[in-house]
Amino acid sequence: MSTKKFQRTWIPKPKEQDFDWLQIKTFELMIADSFHYRNSKTFLEVFPKYRDDVVNLFNSPFDDLTPTHGKENNKHYRKISTDEINKAFRKRLSKISDIHLEVSYMDGYxxxxxxxxxxxxxxxYDTELNAKRFHDYCFGHRSISNGEEQWTNFVSEQRGQEYLSCQSLERSYYENFEINAESIPTIVGEIQFANWALGYYDLFKVLHLDNLTGIDLLIYITPTRTLEKKLSSNIVTFDNMKKIIETYSSVLKVPIWLVGIDIKDPLSNK
Structure with missing residues (x-):
């Protein structure tokens, strides 16, 4: 896939003399573009909490981004580190009480x-339903040999994270647990500022998980416009991710909220 071409804003002076840029302490990021695939817009109207959680990530300026410079074709441009942006978002996400970070899927849970x-x-995701699935993995009809050890480790981790009540950490709680009692949607999210090829990989992960357990929504956050121009070339962007989604619409059944993030450049006229 060819990425969208854009015009860099090159700095005409040596980067060491770009004092206005290097002295910036805070940046304002915002949602600049949104693309709703399938019924994601309706879903977010029914469950506005998940839309609001994303919107609220931008309620305050980002004071943990460092202005720096990138170089292409022996010319310099004003740049922000993708690693720092990822860390800044994860820091803000970690303050959401019911969110899980760095989540994987294995054997039904x-x-x-x-x-x-x-x-x-x-x-x-529904933590009680997920615990039931893990309980069945450990002690069910096709239980694993070290199920007791695995369950003990799971309970220990859950106590530290405080996602589940003490009652729901008891094995007996799941003997009569209604497997269809799910009340919390299953939503997965990606913050992607890396190489454009990872856009395909991310959607493959979603297809795989949706086939195994079902997903109600994918939230996909990626750069656009001015922010896109301040990052490295050949990365996932709002425009090329939208194109990927539309190209593979025949196989993508998961509702997707594609979010394009931009940055307010305080030196746009300098």
């Missing part, structure tokens, strides 16, 4: 994954 390279950046 979701889990918070310490290996940050394989899972989804964030997710919402």
């Amino acid at each position: 979701l889990y918070d994954n310490k290996d940050k390279t394989k899972g989804f950046d964030f997710a919402y």
